[in-house]
Amino acid sequence: MLEKSLVDSIKTIDSLTQAQQLALGKFIDKGFPTSKWEEWKYASLKHLNERNWKWSPETLSVNIPKPAWKHSVIIKTLNGNTHSEGTLPQGIALLPVSEFMAQNPTFESVWKVRNPILDQNSLYDLNEALASNYAILWVKKGVKIAEPLLHHYLVSGQQDTAVQSKIFIYLEEDSEITWFEQQRSESSHAILSNYVQEIWVSKNAHLTLIKDQDLQQSITHVDHTFIFQQESSLVDAFTFSINAAYLRNNLHFYIDGPQVVSNLNGLYVPGEDQLMDTHSVVDHRMPHSESNELYKGVLMGNATGVFNGKIFVRPDAQKTNAFQSCKNVLASDRATMNTKPQLEIWADDVKCSHGTTTGQLSDEALFYMRSRGISKATAQTLLLLAFVQQVIDKLEHAEIRAELSEKIVNKIQASLGLTLL
């Protein structure tokens, strides 16, 4: 439960619509998640109920070096405000969602009946209440952009600033983009970064979604990404969780048409005092679709990792192929990993499999390498890098791959005090 003073402070926020007030009411009733909530068992945020939150973060402006790509546009979401710098490619627009809905009344009716699984996700309610004026990236029919669009997400502020950010990505039929999102912070103070991303992928559209989560040790970051896929669409999602005190990913896929392919790739490398929790949902609602999940984790120091992977195959979703794999290496005897695959299958003609492993580096492999003259530290480094590389190598864009690879390698080496010759 929220402290009374906190309830009072949040109620002073004025000019909320009826829908926002409804969402706010839900949040106030529930408060921040505690370990008593099944979905937040290992990732309690109970202590946030007692903080004196500042609900209106300051306005930010930052300069970010432009990427060397052809469309060197940067879309920035700074403390919840989204705008673009540079010229967006032809056929792509960034505008307030209200404006978009006014222009597309038929879409609004479709959007309203979307049906995500929210459980007791009070942080989603909080975001809905306070992140009202969010932006939409609108990719028009048939528009295909090979070069990635860079999205720079940033939170900053004083102690106990609560930032609500939201962005909506709408891919029309036959369109194709790569969305490369750098999630960052600029503050050594405790900040709550509560981010919702909703994505609509129309028929035959193709989205590559890459999240590079590298925030400071003072940040509690919750990322809710809900992806709705229509017939014959393809989504390749990548989540690289590199740094933050607390990092929670709720990544949900709703498969609403046949011949859909959803690929979920994730890599988390928490170190000392870090918690990283992935809750994925793949909801197969229509037949003849396919989902593939590959998650890997390296847990160092006294890190805590959580993976909960839900796969639903609804009665109509015959001929579904759903695969899930989650492999973890405990690179420290103080680290813990909690895994829970959860498959609920109502259809009978499906292929589903899942597997989770958590262990240490193989003694046999380490001895083999050492017997060739490779020191134990180098052998460990080589094995860990090979382990994470499997996820990184799936990135098609060479520069992004190189950038992320270097960052992750550095993080692992620094956390374990290992270096390669």
Added chain:
Amino acid sequence: MLSVKNLHARIGEKEILKGINLEVHAGEVHAIMGPNGSGKSTLASVLAGRSDYEVSEGSVEFFGKDLLDLSPEARAAEGLFLAFQYPVEIPGVSITNFMKSAINEIRTYRGQDPMDAVQFLKMFKEKMAYVNIDQSLLSRALNEGFSGGEKKRNEIFQMAVLEPKLAILDETDSGLDIDALRIVAEGVNKLKTPQNATILVTHYQRLLDYIIPDFVHVLYKGKIVKSGNKDLALELEERGYDWIISALD
């Protein structure tokens, strides 16, 4: 170069080596034979430094140094090499990267400068040609998806690159067809010099048709119970181990 004296080793409570004595000099080939469970592979593992085994008694000197005091990587840097009976598959680590790390760490241990990429690749390709191994191996992950024969050939290739003073081949012939066996044996013979030595650990005599040993030792219940020249291996092939064992038991 190698002097093993009264070596005892155990795994948990079980004593496997019960007093091994063995002297190996430069230029020699020793074959260690014996029935299953006699301790042959344990001896190879203990010499290479596998931590599963505890040495409870005895000593091993390698060029005058206390081998048992060294880490597995230091033993390799001192010139010891173990060709594994079951080479380990290491997905994601290429053979090139693996051997480059090995070479450069050994060079650092010996106070030499690391090899640069060009030098390394040149040497690497020469060795491949020398032991007759396909260059497509270079880019593959270490032993991943290799056939039994490819794994063993890869061991011999690593041996060619590292140029050990003492190579211990643990059941290198197991699981090999006759062609693969011949290629592996040719590799070992080519790498033989008057300065290095080889210990062949094997159950069967057939490898010894290709690599002629100077000495043959029979290991039984953790001890060397009989030593001889290459004729002993032929006799074992003909008569089995029973005649030695029954004379003891």
